[in-house]
Amino acid sequence: MRFRQVFGVTALAALLLLSQQPVRADTTLRIAMTASDIPTATGLPNNGFEGMRFLGYPIFEGLVLWELASTDHLAGLRPGLAEKWEQAPDDNKIWIFHLRHGVKFHDGTDFNADAVIWNLDRYFKSDSPQYEIASSAMTRARAPLLSAYRKIDDNTVAISTTKPASYFPFMAVYILFTSPASFEKAGHDWAKVATLPAAGTGPFRITKVVPRQEVDLDRWDGYWDPAKKAKVDHLVLMPIPEANARLAALRSGQVDWIEVPPPDGIASLKSAGFNITTGSYPHVWPWFYNIGASGSPFKDVKVRQALNYCIDREGLVTLLNGTAEPSAGWLKASDPNFGSPVNHYKFDPVKGKALLAEAGFTPDKPLTFKAMISNSGSGQMLPLPMNEFLQQNLKEACGVNVEFDVVEWQLLLTAARATPDSPNLKGAMVLNVSSPSSDVGIMARYFSSATFSPNGFNFEQWKDDEFESALTTLAETTDPAVITSALRKAHERLVDNPPWLYIVHDLNPRAMSPRVKGFVSPQSWFVDLTLVSLQ
Template sequence: MSTTFTRLRTAAVAALTAVALAACGTSGAGSGGGSESTGGTLVIGMTAAEIPGVDTVLAFTQGFEGERFVNFQLYDGLTRYDLRQDEEMPGIVPGLATSWETSPDGRTWTFHLREGVRFHDGTPFDADAVIFAFDRLMNQESPFYYPKAAGAARLWKGAISSYAKVDDRTITITTAEPNGHLLTDLTLLTIPSPTAVRAAGNEAFSEHPVGTGPFVFSSLEPGKQLVLTANKEYWGGAPKIERLVLRPIPDASARIAALRSGEVNWIEYPNPDDIEGLRQAGYTVLQNDYDHLWYCTFNQASTGWSDVRVRQAANYAIDRRAIAEELLKGTAAPALQHAPKATAVYDPANDLYGYDLDKARALMREAGFADGFRTTLTVPTGGSGNLVPVPIATAIATQLRAIGIEVELRTVEWSAYLADLNAGKPAAGADMQCASTVTYQAEALVRGHWTKGTPVYTGNWSDDQVDALSLKATQTIDPVARVELYKQAERIVSEQAPYLFVVSDRNPRVVAPSVHGVIAPKSWFIDLTTVSVDRR
């Protein structure tokens, strides 16, 4: 068996995501830095409309914000992201596995498990716990197989064909084909306490979830707040704060009001118009580029969008600079292709669409739509990574009107949007659906965007060459070769324009002067163990 050391695997993931970009605002030291005292309570106003699911992968019910603040705080996976730096896209580092190696054919991975780790209920972490967690998601013969969790994990578990215990500290995972993003997938396949699941049952486990993560479940008030406490015995180093309180506040103005009143001391995504006033009032605004795309999927089963010239025309008709700089006040950057600039897959040669109304109108005439057509667009009212979705969608509708496309705007709650997406159908039956996505930091999602039969395929567009290139990339372990294959696929995606590329977020969040030690990584995720809060 040929050994592939952790450092090489970290480099492999970083090669897909890393790019030399300076931070676009205050990062780690920007939250004050000074206080190293422990204790205090961090209260976060999330963009989520509801408390994310507290049972491992069910945190994804509120998108990647759920993973960020719930899954990765209560639980650990075999691997995790390096979130304690803010200068490069985070690579993969050891989690509950300390090292791993691969077989010569790249299909069998052997993981060596961390010693001395216990779940919050005292249960020792070992190979049996990993097998139990995987059985829950992948073994329909297991008495604790959980279809709801299996469905939520379908993208992340999809590469795994089998797994086995070697001894108490070693497991193997086998994939049907070599898989270059398995280590990324494993960050999201977190491990619950088998003792707690057996005692409560799958459904009731959410009433008192138990993991190995940096925070321990304390209480849950549905729709109001989730309270966690610091795991003083955390193997990765105990958090500095005593308590973490998560509150769903989907309205941006309400989040800011909660911050100013002291109800919360951290908010995700402020109204862009309010950022300068918050700075002047003494709050710290943190932001950084990351793997984010705000885009619209064209449903090519609907009028107009089946013609590539119409899709290209729409992309030429959008003034992304105005959206990024005027509407969003520099908290986002124009996106001219599917691959965000903060990824190694980004190739400036694939930026095909500047703002050009003359070209857009010519393409509409060429496609036989000189007089335009009517279409519908669905957008969530808020949610993970979605910025200010209704104003952005309104701007898009106004700009498309300039080439004769009349847009009927529909809005839905984020949970309803995700439910339709996860069912593989357009949100609210619309001709266009617009929201945010991660790309190469959760690489299993990439093929799902455009491959028939994948769980989140909704646009009815596919291309045999793109499918072949992206499948080959998935099956390529070498990171440099994998990036080049994805770049080729992205070129075709740019030319075929199955999406309206809009902006990439810079991940703004605001913290009170009492909050220190926040590292704002180039990631959807964050390490809260470094954060401290002044005691009142």
């Protein structure tokens, strides 16, 4: 009897105490993406790095992850599903990854070496039951040096590369892992995996996918890193490809955050109390020259250099209301690794026309070509008005005629992996695909002669012997001084023998409700959504 009395008093006191505590509101952060559809939700999303930003790392993780909590330096790497990694002492083409213990997928199954091998088979073993062509194409292109892998024990795997590559972890960061149980539950049908939904290991889990409308995520309270548990309860991601439509969605309260606000709306957003975030990050917005195509005018380096002198980058930055900066190379001119190239690209129509004339293009025989562009997409900024500016600029400054083929973003990405004379290009001699410029791994993917399309990202099929020599040095050394010297040399060749028309570097603008707190704009294409809260 006395026990019941004491228990009753204690319970009553507890209830009174709880009734006096403030009730924590359920928080939902709503984000408008630039994508025209929901990125694929099977564990390796399409739609470029915007897909990885929102439907990749928040849900599905890699052995290696990005460090995204700082704004004052380029994002580096941190341990993810692997606690540590190193090159094998007897073979620098073998990397040993030591897996994190006790990690569970969102469906409660174990993450271990078997799950790693199963996922690698999904990407790299064409006769495996779980092989998926679309995800394989993206992963092979992002990690082109991976050649073999094996399980050492339940918590250790070995991954081999085709040649020594000190920068391989910067490729491994793009290999994401999905629960094998998702594939089994979907009856070995990847098209059905996304509707389950698929299970990852990240700080958020997918709860609902509505194609072309939204994808809903919930905070995963079982996340393996207590320090990285998300602060919001839910995320809603919406594809809104048109910039003014994103602006209207933010103003009306439909969303809390929009990617890439229209430049002419930034001042009014600020005056209305919305927050505009910008920041330097490793991003270049270029045109890719189709050097390898039959009869391509861009086989001549003088033509490639000429266009780099013909465009008015400062004028384009003004059009963008200062949300970009002029590009004179793959890296920013302020980067210590930019080097000292012979060419210093700026708006110089006289020099541009002289180079075109040397290559045989005159007012009587003007340079004329087709460019394939998108209407929106990951990192694409505002491609329609930007490309229209360039079209008029090239015509007026250097007499160059440019025709556009406007396609959906994912089609443009697919085209960038086509061979130079592929019918899918419809005769395009230029592709406008934004690019990361974050590390040597990316440089190797885009410019190494070993990564010619369709096997890699060297769409241009550009080859430069001095660049190749510098890249080999970078791959085989760990000496910081040697790395710096080789990287500068490699970049000088990208400027003087340009595979691209370098246009602008994006300053990564976003617009957010004043309710959004804690957002960090890192020097990366990706963001840490666990830091964000809502008031």
